[in-house]
Amino acid sequence: MWQETVSIAGPYDFQLALDRLKLDPLNVVVQNKSVKVPLTIESKQIVIEVMGTGSLEKPQFVVKGTEEKEQALQRLCEIFRWDVELTTIHKHFQETNLKLLFENHYGTPLILDFDPFSSLLKCIIHQQLNLAFAHTLTERFMQTFGNEIDGVWFYPTPEKVALIKVEQLRELQFSARKAEYVIGIAELVTTGALNFNQMKQMTNEEISSELIKIRGVGPWTVQNFLMFALGRENLFPVADIGLQNALRLYYNLEQKPTKAEMERFKEPWEPYLSYAALYLWRSIE
Known part of the structure; x- marks a missing residue:
């Protein structure tokens, strides 16, 4: 010890x-x-x-x-x-219209998921689900295929996930497509076609172009992976419903902002868009 x-x-x-x-x-x-x-x-x-x-x-x-x-x-x-020096980021937002938000959530760090493979799997599992059922589905997956040490759950290895059959995930209430996506990603990692260690030296654009080719991976998944698996600081997933709702409430809008409006909103927040997204999510959690 x-x-x-x-x-x-x-x-x-x-x-x-x-x-x-x-x-x-x-x-x-x-x-x-x-x-x-x-x-x-x-x-x-x-x-x-x-x-x-x-x-x-x-x-x-x-x-x-x-x-x-x-x-x-x-x-x-x-x-x-x-x-990461949060003082620098906090000072940046004091000159923007998110000043009050950053004062209310002062010192909130951008915590990463515990490993990149589980982060990507979680993004896939959570796609198009409400948060409660997303957590339920993830728990079923972990309790069936993961393992527990001292009360802590570990995601199954890519090698183990690659051997899972679609029918086994369907029994847990995965859709057929989602089951195929999860297994397919594990197969890519197992064969070395998807290498998370190499991504640390790659640009966001290089990673995005590689991930977007994978079945089941869209722009929302890519941006969430970049933020919460790799800690990239300048991502803002405009298609995220939570962010849309947070902006509607923060700006007291009658309806959720359009993509074009969100693009305008976020311009002053660069190069720390990920922190703007995090603090906006925090405001409605």
Whole structure:
């Protein structure tokens, strides 16, 4: 067992980060103070606990694990965006019409999904579903094909998902197409045709052109993957109904904004569109 204390520059509101993680019932948030993170490092599945012990302006975390300390800490830094200076982003939005929104959600980080493969699968599973049933379907998938360590669920490996039959997912209430999409993505990862490690060095455009060729992957999925799997900071999925509703409420509009209106709204928010999207989602969660 190892333990490490990590201190970073503020602001960073770990409580708001945990609030967002709690929206997914598969995440293990403990007493609103810590979260247990499933990590797979060199084929080893390990559970790491991250506890917030600092303050908004002086964030500090106690991290506990059993093995692979250095690699685990490096991955946690990526997931929790400990290397991003939120002060710079906050100052940028003080000069925009989202100033009040960023004051209300001051210090909210853009937390990533725990690994890229599960992030892409989750995007596919959640497509065109209400959030409650999306979570239900994901839980069924995990409980059937994933595995549990210390109360924490791990997504099945690409190799395991590639061997699943469409009929098995249909029994969980997947549509036939969605089942084919999930299995197809796993097959691409297994054969090396889809390589998440290489994507870290690729541009958004290069990744988008590669992903959009995959059955079941559209612009909404690509943008969500770029934001929540890779942490890209300048994405704004205008087709997202949640963002449309958030903008309608924030600007007190009579109806949801059109795509053209959203394109105009977002111009001053670059190059931090992902944070604008995150804070707008937070405003209606």
